[in-house]
Amino acid sequence: MAGQQFLVTLKDHPWFEVAALAASERSAGKTYRQAISRADGSSSWQCDEAFPEVFAEQPVVAASELDTDSVDIVFSAVESDAARQLEPIYAATTPVISTASAFRYEDDVPVLVPGVNLEHAALLKRQQRERGWKGWVAPQPNCTTIGLVIALAPLVRAFGVERVFMTSLQALSGAGKSPGVAALDVLDNVIPFIPQEEEKVEIETRKVLGRLEGEAIEPLDVPVSATCTRVNVRDGHFEAVTVGLGREAGPDEVAEVMGAFGREFTDLGLPSAPPELIRVLDDPYRPQPRLDRDLNDGMTTVVGRLRADQALERGVKFCLLSHNTKMGAAKGAVLLAEHLVQQGLA
Amino acid sequence: MAGQQFLVTLKDHPWFEVAALAASERSAGKTYRQAISRADGSSSWQCDEAFPEVFAEQPVVAASELDTDSVDIVFSAVESDAARQLEPIYAATTPVISTASAFRYEDDVPVLVPGVNLEHAALLKRQQRERGWKGWVAPQPNCTTIGLVIALAPLVRAFGVERVFMTSLQALSGAGKSPGVAALDVLDNVIPFIPQEEEKVEIETRKVLGRLEGEAIEPLDVPVSATCTRVNVRDGHFEAVTVGLGREAGPDEVAEVMGAFGREFTDLGLPSAPPELIRVLDDPYRPQPRLDRDLNDGMTTVVGRLRADQALERGVKFCLLSHNTKMGAAKGAVLLAEHLVQQGLA
Amino acid sequence: MAGQQFLVTLKDHPWFEVAALAASERSAGKTYRQAISRADGSSSWQCDEAFPEVFAEQPVVAASELDTDSVDIVFSAVESDAARQLEPIYAATTPVISTASAFRYEDDVPVLVPGVNLEHAALLKRQQRERGWKGWVAPQPNCTTIGLVIALAPLVRAFGVERVFMTSLQALSGAGKSPGVAALDVLDNVIPFIPQEEEKVEIETRKVLGRLEGEAIEPLDVPVSATCTRVNVRDGHFEAVTVGLGREAGPDEVAEVMGAFGREFTDLGLPSAPPELIRVLDDPYRPQPRLDRDLNDGMTTVVGRLRADQALERGVKFCLLSHNTKMGAAKGAVLLAEHLVQQGLA
Amino acid sequence: MAGQQFLVTLKDHPWFEVAALAASERSAGKTYRQAISRADGSSSWQCDEAFPEVFAEQPVVAASELDTDSVDIVFSAVESDAARQLEPIYAATTPVISTASAFRYEDDVPVLVPGVNLEHAALLKRQQRERGWKGWVAPQPNCTTIGLVIALAPLVRAFGVERVFMTSLQALSGAGKSPGVAALDVLDNVIPFIPQEEEKVEIETRKVLGRLEGEAIEPLDVPVSATCTRVNVRDGHFEAVTVGLGREAGPDEVAEVMGAFGREFTDLGLPSAPPELIRVLDDPYRPQPRLDRDLNDGMTTVVGRLRADQALERGVKFCLLSHNTKMGAAKGAVLLAEHLVQQGLA
DSSP states (O other), X not given: OHHHHHHHHHTTOSSOOOOOEEEOGGGTTSBHHXXXXXXXXXXXXXXXXXXXXXXXXXXXXEGGGOOGGGOSOEEEOOOHHHHHHHHHHHHTTSEEEEOOSTTTTSTTOOOOOTTTOGGGGHHHHHHHHHHTOSSEEEEOOOHHHHHHHHHHHHHHHXXXXXXXXXXXEEOGGGGOSTTOSBHHHHXXXXXXXXXXXXXXXXXXHHHHTSEEETTEEEOOOOOEEEEEEEOSOSSOEEEEEEEEESSOOOHHHHHHHHHHTTHXXXXXXXXXOOSOSEEEOOOTTOOOHHHHTTGGGGTSXXXXXXXXXXXXXXXXXXXXXXXXXXXXXXXXXXXXXXXHHHTTOO | XXXXXXXXXXXXXXXXXXXXXXXXXXXXXXXXXXXXXXXXXXXXXXXXXXOOGGGTTOBEEEGGGOOGGGOSOEEEOOOHHHHHHHHHHHHTTSEEEEOOSTTTTSTTOOOOOTTTOGGGGHHHHHHHHHHTOSSEXXXXXXXXXXXXXXXXXXXXXXXXEEEEEEEEEEOGGGGXXXXXXXXHHHTTXXXXXXXXXXXXXXXXXXXXXXXXXXXXXXXXXXXXXEEEEEOSOSSOEEEEEEEEESSOOOHHHHHHHHHHXXXXXXXXXXXXOOSOSEEEOOOTTOOOHHHHTTGGGGTSEEEEEEEEETTSTTEEEEEEEEOXXXXXXXXXXXXXXXXXXXXXXX | OHHHHXXXXXXXXXXXXXXXXXXXXXXXXXXXXXXXXXXXXXXXXXXXXXOOGGGXXXXXXXXXXXXXXXXSOEEEOOOHHHHHHHHHHHHTTSOEEEOOSTTTTSTTOOOOOTTTOGGGGHHHHHHHHHHTOSSOEEEOOOHHHHHHHHHHHHHHHHTOEEEEEEEEEEOGGGGOSTTOSBXXXXXXXXXXXXXXXXXXXXXXXXXXXXXXXXXXXXXXXOOEEEEEEEOSOSSOEEEEEEEEESSOOOHHHHHHHHHHTTHHHHTTOOTTOOSOSEEEOOOTTOOOHHHHTTGGGGTSEEEEEEEEETTSTTEEEEEEEEOTTXXXXXXXXXXXXXXXXXXXXX | OHXXXXXXXXXXXXSOOOOOEEEOGGGTTSBHHHHTBOXXXXXXXXXXXXXXXXXXXXXXXXXXXXXXXXXXXXXXXXOHHHHHHHHHHHHTTSEEEXXXXXXXXXXXXXXXXXXXXXXXXXXXXXXXXXXXXXXXXXXXXXXXXXXXXXXXXXXXXXXXXXXXXXXXXXXXXXXXXTTOSBHHHHTTOOBOOOTTHHHHHHXXXXXXXXXXXXXXXXXXXXXXXXXXXXXXXXXXXXXXXXXXXXXXXXXXXXXXXXXXXXXXXXTTOOTTOOSOXXXXXOOTTOOOHHHHTTGGGGTSEEEEEEEEETTSTTEEEEEEEEOTTTTTSHHHHHHHHHHHHHTTOO
């Protein structure tokens, strides 16, 4: 599905052109339309957006046989195991922007979030040097991490952050590989556990918000505690967050800092960038996944219910919503690519 | 709906008999079957359990004209405004067990949870004395509070508790008066705000877990921070809880303390009591509302995902599930009545 | 909600400008933004589309005091009882396009569907004459009828139709006035009855597809049998239809006739018209409400699963999907207005 | 899941004892508890009913190595392909009651429905003779067929039936093998196609309601037209049915005939039999899956909305609800076994 989202995002992209489509052996040699057609005449196209006819007749090659000389950037949306195998092959010659977790935790690999930590891209040079690659692998964070770090980044800068508690109510489309969550499991239900998710959020949050020291990242020295649950929502990860700030700040000041965050980034006018990284809402009933996930085509983190948290020193709490298959996946990856290109890094 | 749940609970009750049914003026003078019949022939009976035919022909009187001399206990399941008006009238002569919030926050009114704080019933005498009532009002806590205090009570006793963070994913049936949550509002969605709910949870938790000092309750001096959301689940409030303990304790020790909690209460063998107040599960995918809410007919608080919380000193975190219309409403109220009767207090 | 949908549709309309907003007494004197604001700071805006800021400061007048001299057309989206009262007042001076059922069954009132039966507009003159109105009332059909008549119209013309069976699976947003269907009633459920709906579909279908005889409509002399159910779907009425044709025709021929239907109408290029009135899909898993309701902004009736029905002479069966709040309500009404204006009838 | 349902049904069965448990190679050699445990400590037990601890330590054997000498009846709940392979092996020595479709369409195999067509069991002798088996295979019909034939059987007998139209709204749990329907596919949606389902319903309905001629079944010579859809409901297949009767009969007469149907069967007092095969409801809002599926533990077909169908000669239409994993699967199969045993046929 992340792969399909890439095509939706790249269909009319002003800078990037889809030069090649790679998939599993099973699809190799087919046109893209054939590759997503099932035996019974139905289609495995899963995005809300219409099937992009422009790619219908494009040939699909086996992922292992992609000619990386023919492309300038590889967008990789495979499962972690496949990523571990394929991405080094691609990166040998070509920059790889990846939604997979395979390399996120390696010392020489930054986890990049557009508008938040582009300076971490300095690690890409080290990665090339140490691994002998001409390209590199630049992974996005997990789709649950990304909204959290965007909301935390302005707090880290303005006030400092001392501890973070987060409970997520995650959408179905984040569950990854087909067939995803079974309807019988989630109808009239909450699933209180997503394997590996909490660890990913905790580690990635500290890494993304960490400080670049030469060519290494010093993770933010702040404990992060995550509880990740799945609810019966199509798209949009909802998170209830409590933060202990480094200095006292009231909800209004926090809202102002959040709303102003990333202006210099959004002012770059990158094709996939939203006009605002964070939108702070006053309506106590917001954000809601169905109502707010598509704000700015899913590229803005929507924050609401900002208030003091009396149970924590200098505590502030809020809810946030982040579109897990837009900013949290393919379109976020394309935005990252745009940023790297614009900065001359890709 | 809470009223209907009372009838389900009392239908075959070994101790209590339904002597009178009271409702709004609109229903007065009808039989109960007529009172819940709509003009088009359909029924407004909402419980999963079958309509209790035994009450079908029982006459319904206006709530304001209930003859309290004819009853030993009044179970009150009206909205808060009506409770504020009606319950004092009833309490003038008769003990009232209430699911309403109207009197929960008064100094001379205990908020009682069976198995947790029966000693607070000492306030009932003061209430009678100060208000000149022969009866009294004993409210249950909010349906979101009750599972939380049951899970916290053993921790308070065994380790002490220093702070509590809770994010709830609440069921639709907790939304109270008809028609409740609109399907359009909650389908494919999360609603991040429930008016007054967080304040109720924070205040009630401290009060229920407070210490009786003479005829007053000294609230537990612990900050409680709640974020209450609504999800598309029929029954069963799910809560993600983080607790800072007073002394270090590992998850296993916490699990043991929780699992052993309330044995002396459940050993009383009260008709509506579950065999265990808390069940602790090892399966990381549990508790789930649909799978666990009906354990022991919804009278057991189900705890899972017990683990250390690294972001807090002596932190432990867990998920819990509590059936909001069973232990959290009518059947919990009946259990409370049983306990008070058994202790000679009603 | 239909009223809100009108504003979404009219926001950037090339022909129509919103000259006045009318609502209940409760909203009169407020700006539109105030009128949809709740006491707690939340908004009652319910559409997926963003709140149209352009109307935010427009004043709202009481429906009973609308100055119809200031407008050329009234779009009416009130409940049936209000429509019976208000629409004659408006129609005394001004054409009224209505989504209400109040006047649909009167002899001098056509039930108009753009592209299907504009010739029925001849009744508007009779209506003016007989009622002494300068304007008229032109209601749309029920949101369940409209997809059915669009799909049947080409069959009536090409083959004749002898009987129609239809089972609907209707969306929540068709349930009309706030708060609509309660979540508890429809979660994990099907509701097998919608008051008056089946009668409406049966009568309206015959009327819309009827023959104009002078200034009267001779209803199509064909029995229509409807079973209308509600399912847990936001938007998009799904219908399983069986038709007995007047002459033998295979599924391919039926598909061709359907797909070609309304070309002369869509060629008019009206602002709200879809490029095709009917889209016929081959994929056996289509149409699906979530995937197909937004085709051409909800203005195309999507047909699938076309096959012979062996249980009926010259039987053919298919499934259809029609967007109940787009073609079935406000945007369909605007399209009707466009058609009437373009034909010089309004 | 059907296998698990068998254990729920057989746990406290007064006649049958579970002598052996067979499953795939993967589970062979484990205890049943081990066989349903996942690597991460969670359980694959899927029924609402509690895990039957009595079977926890029972060994699981490979299905292909089941010692049929040790059992009197085999309950088979495997997929069709496996059934085609395994059931003949079992039937060589032992009666097999099956929920699989593999043998339903063979001439010497009856499709048996308790209370409806036990006389078809005469084919079992022919089956034994022709196939040289000591046992036999007796399949149940599809879970969508069974409610339909139970509702039609009294009409066939009392009035004759000339044609049948049925649109189903089927539950998720009927989707068979894990993981079943993906939540993303069915949330806020209807799926209009279930492969092979309509053909099964059409053929099986005629066979079950057919006449035994010697040792052959003459299918009921009546066209059956089915449209089968999937909705977001856990359990309970809902069907909207139109029937052309052989002689005129009003809804009241039809209701009476339905309500009285099967008295002689239910009077047998078989352990799994409901007190009534069909319950006819007057409330126009019923049956509803959530409210009515568990009537008599899911063994009664619930009928409502009985009314004339004006579009068909002697037409009558109604809605029905049948529990697809109770009467429509394991518990229906156990009831069938009871009936065969009671009649001396097994």
